[in-house]
Amino acid sequence: MNISYMYSLIAVVVLFLLAYVGVKLPGGEVFFGVIIPYLALIIFVLGFVNRVIDWARSPVPFRIPTTCGQQKSLPWIKSASIDNPSGTGGVIVRMILEVVFLRSLFRNTKCELKAGDKISYEWEKWLWLFSLIFHWSFFIVLFRHLRFFTEPVPACLQLLEKLDGFLQIGLPGLMLSGVALLAAVTFLFLRRILIPQVKYISLGSDYFPLFLIFGIAFTGILMRYFTKVDIVGAKAFTMGLVTLKPHITEGVGSVFYVHLFFVSVLLAYFPFSKLMHLGGIFMSPTRNLANTSRVKRHVNPWNYPVKIHTYEAYEDEFREKMIEAGLPVEKMMEPETPEEPEEKE
Amino acid sequence: MSETPKPDELFSNIDYRPPSSGWMDTPVDIKKGIYSYAGNPKSLEYVGLPFARQWNPIDEDWSLPENWKEIISKGFRERLDRFRSIKVFMDICVRCGACADKCHFFIGSGDPKNMPVLRAELLRSVYRNDFTTAGKIIGSIGKNFKKIIGARELDLQVLKEWWYYLFQCTECRRCSVFCPYGIDTAEITIMGRELLNLIGLNIDWIITPVANCYRTGNHLGIQPHAYKDMMDFFSDDIEEITGVKVEPSFNRKGAEILFVTPSGDVFADPGTYTCVGYMMLFHYLQEKYGFDITWSTYASEGGNFGFFTSHEMMKRLNAKMYAEAKRLGVKWIIGGECGHMWRVIHQYMDTMNGPADFLEEPVSPITGTKFENAKSTKMVHIAEFTADLIKHNKLELDTSRNDHLKVTYHDSCNTSRGMGLLEEPRYVIKNVCNNYYEMPVNTIREQTFCCGSGSGLNAGENMELRMQGGLPRANAVKYVHEKHGVNMLSCICAIDRAALSASVEYWVPEVEVTGVHEMVGNALILPGEHKRTTDLRSEPLPGMEDDDAE
Ligand code: SF4
Numbered sequence A: 001m002n003i004s005y006m007y008s009l010i011a012v013v014v015l016f017l018l019a020y021v022g023v024k025l026p027g028g029e030v031f032f033g034v035i036i037p038y039l040a041l042i043i044f045v046l047g048f049v050n051r052v053i054d055w056a057r058s059p060v061p062f063r064i065p066t067t068c069g070q071q072k073s074l075p076w077i078k079s080a081s082i083d084n085p086s087g088t089g090g091v092i093v094r095m096i097l098e099v100v101f102l103r104s105l106f107r108n109t110k111c112e113l114k115a116g117d118k119i120s121y122e123w124e125k126w127l128w129l130f131s132l133i134f135h136w137s138f139f140i141v142l143f144r145h146l147r148f149f150t151e152p153v154p155a156c157l158q159l160l161e162k163l164d165g166f167l168q169i170g171l172p173g174l175m176l177s178g179v180a181l182l183a184a185v186t187f188l189f190l191r192r193i194l195i196p197q198v199k200y201i202s203l204g205s206d207y208f209p210l211f212l213i214f215g216i217a218f219t220g221i222l223m224r225y226f227t228k229v230d231i232v233g234a235k236a237f238t239m240g241l242v243t244l245k246p247h248i249t250e251g252v253g254s255v256f257y258v259h260l261f262f263v264s265v266l267l268a269y270f271p272f273s274k275l276m277h278l279g280g281i282f283m284s285p286t287r288n289l290a291n292t293s294r295v296k297r298h299v300n301p302w303n304y305p306v307k308i309h310t311y312e313a314y315e316d317e318f319r320e321k322m323i324e325a326g327l328p329v330e331k332m333m334e335p336e337t338p339e340e341p342e343e344k345e
Numbered sequence B: 001m002s003e004t005p006k007p008d009e010l011f012s013n014i015d016y017r018p019p020s021s022g023w024m025d026t027p028v029d030i031k032k033g034i035y036s037y038a039g040n041p042k043s044l045e046y047v048g049l050p051f052a053r054q055w056n057p058i059d060e061d062w063s064l065p066e067n068w069k070e071i072i073s074k075g076f077r078e079r080l081d082r083f084r085s086i087k088v089f090m091d092i093c094v095r096c097g098a099c100a101d102k103c104h105f106f107i108g109s110g111d112p113k114n115m116p117v118l119r120a121e122l123l124r125s126v127y128r129n130d131f132t133t134a135g136k137i138i139g140s141i142g143k144n145f146k147k148i149i150g151a152r153e154l155d156l157q158v159l160k161e162w163w164y165y166l167f168q169c170t171e172c173r174r175c176s177v178f179c180p181y182g183i184d185t186a187e188i189t190i191m192g193r194e195l196l197n198l199i200g201l202n203i204d205w206i207i208t209p210v211a212n213c214y215r216t217g218n219h220l221g222i223q224p225h226a227y228k229d230m231m232d233f234f235s236d237d238i239e240e241i242t243g244v245k246v247e248p249s250f251n252r253k254g255a256e257i258l259f260v261t262p263s264g265d266v267f268a269d270p271g272t273y274t275c276v277g278y279m280m281l282f283h284y285l286q287e288k289y290g291f292d293i294t295w296s297t298y299a300s301e302g303g304n305f306g307f308f309t310s311h312e313m314m315k316r317l318n319a320k321m322y323a324e325a326k327r328l329g330v331k332w333i334i335g336g337e338c339g340h341m342w343r344v345i346h347q348y349m350d351t352m353n354g355p356a357d358f359l360e361e362p363v364s365p366i367t368g369t370k371f372e373n374a375k376s377t378k379m380v381h382i383a384e385f386t387a388d389l390i391k392h393n394k395l396e397l398d399t400s401r402n403d404h405l406k407v408t409y410h411d412s413c414n415t416s417r418g419m420g421l422l423e424e425p426r427y428v429i430k431n432v433c434n435n436y437y438e439m440p441v442n443t444i445r446e447q448t449f450c451c452g453s454g455s456g457l458n459a460g461e462n463m464e465l466r467m468q469g470g471l472p473r474a475n476a477v478k479y480v481h482e483k484h485g486v487n488m489l490s491c492i493c494a495i496d497r498a499a500l501s502a503s504v505e506y507w508v509p510e511v512e513v514t515g516v517h518e519m520v521g522n523a524l525i526l527p528g529e530h531k532r533t534t535d536l537r538s539e540p541l542p543g544m545e546d547d548d549a550e
């Protein structure tokens, strides 16, 4: 399935060229700097909301949490109040652990056949670790970018930047989150092409966002440390976008537009892709429900009556045999002889 | 039927390296020993399922209805609108592969389409093509592009692939434990099987038990008099072993409690010994505390193969429990040892067939314990019930009668991942026997491995598949057998008792299988019993016979 990532790679390269060259054409700056970002944002917001509403329109007919620990039953048995929540509080903690720390991925094991006839299941922490780094560094990078959209920059942002750059390498100071993001994306990509099973299941739509995010992080780092973008100009530009008074600032450079374009593509792509797991995880019925199935009746809005085989019909068929065997019956004999389907062992 | 390969052969055949051709380009190859026979048309007709016909999975032509694609497509749409689970699970998988090596069928076969993620992709690919904007837009550019985003059209080959692999999933939910979004491939399998049933595609080992259960009240098709005969036979056995005559009652109105257990316990060894265990326990409680319980021949099946057919069929079969409880006027219900039966009772019954407002909140008449956790469903698991009895010291037990056993415990998929019943059975086991050993942590509790034959795959013709799927569980049993000399694998599921017997005999022949209540019955000192020289299987109790000789 190599074609999957070749195509995705080509797509990202094409996107790069599109922005890199396009921005130099007449009107290119307005197109890539104003129209596309606004459009992408609109698609993202509407698409995201629409998708979530679409999910929400389908009901949750049954209470089907995946229980990952002891149920709450007898008072002297300790229950797993988080992995098998018996109330809303437990569900909230369970969800927080899932979303913030990728709890389920933390359980990951790797199955291996050993010499002789042994099978081992070893704890496999790398996927969890790098996924965690990936999501957290992405989040921090995103959060740091708020400095381009706020004036004055809030204190908490400044503090975060200090922490992020505490290594104080180079000038401008190296941000750990950016490096971590690149490293994590690289890991996730390598994992996809090096582990045979993962490679086998990977689609073009799995590689594409990886390349795109790689592109975003890469152009960002390029701007900050190498092409040394005009920060003041860039900020003036982004403030224009956010205050709905967009204006083109001279001299921010093509890389900036490529960066912005990649981000726009990611935003517009988001609602139509697996990236929607961001919203979906909150709606997963195996995780967001309490295991109170026998305590409280869960109502299925489309529950409909079905045809059942009543006791009366059953007794009618077997009455004679029941009486003979001394089993109690409701009605005395009115013999009938229905045909008998085949029996199964 | 094909010859099942020898264990070492099967083991060394496992190869986790995927084939060189992509999964969409690898056509399905329906293999003997893996697939199960098609459903008997008579059974489909009996329960009114559509397109009942004779067909053979290995034939080219499946005699499908003319408009089958339309039926499937409409059915798919309907289910997307009815189940948020399906909709969300179709959309959010990131193909991280965390679930890939968690499925016992993948571990035992190496077939990449047995990776839960790919099993789901079999359906998801069609979903993308037919129901998503991205799929429609990109698909219109060309077939190659379709493939890149993992979309494809539904055709006969795809349908066959669905059928083949959806009946290689035991709906065990192990994959769902490890998925970062809780994607439950069991849920997808359930839905996929519903779709297949819309065009008459099923397997006989599911649909004939369903028809039987509908008619006679149980999967095995045992008619009421035969059911009673069998129980009389057990009574005789108990009398022989203990000298005590037990007299269970059937279909008795006005009893306080209704007891429902899988029919496998009544008709299939070694489940029958578990049934004997229940009978002894109830008799003991009746003698000592005036316990008042009845069995039913109408609701003589706890299990529910309807669950493996469709939500509707599950509801139709399950309805008997509440109906019978209402007819007999009991206060509440106790359910026997069974896995999927308990998933249905715990997560579906009240919603489908409730509210059970004609019943009372369950209270143990012996200990006074209120089963708060079953307040609405009004149905208590026998392991909960017995654990409570033991905790309150209500049972007189001679645990030495289980001293010849070195016991380990297999958590059923459904009771662990669809309920969380983990400690209750362990508490009971540890109180009725003295030698207990856990299997390795990654193979028990919520991470437990399926017996390999759940969800209706317990047929004979698919033995190779069952042994593949049974490998991870049996392998863990083997581990404790070699390390601690474990010779008895206990469980709380009728399918387990049948399925594990086969897989353990294949992989670790030195170990036998038992239900938890068999061990309870063996240890329980019945009022007025004579000295026992055999266990419930009528096998000599080590040590006890020697005494006799002296
Ligand atoms: S673990 Fe979940 S998200 Fe990852 S591949 Fe499996 S189903 Fe998809």
Ligand code: SF4
Binding pocket: B102, B103, B104, B105, B114, B115, B116, B119, B168, B169, B170, B171, B172, B173, B174, B175, B176, B184, B185, B186, B189
């Ligand atoms: S539910 Fe069980 S059998 Fe089915 S795919 Fe998941 S792990 Fe495999």
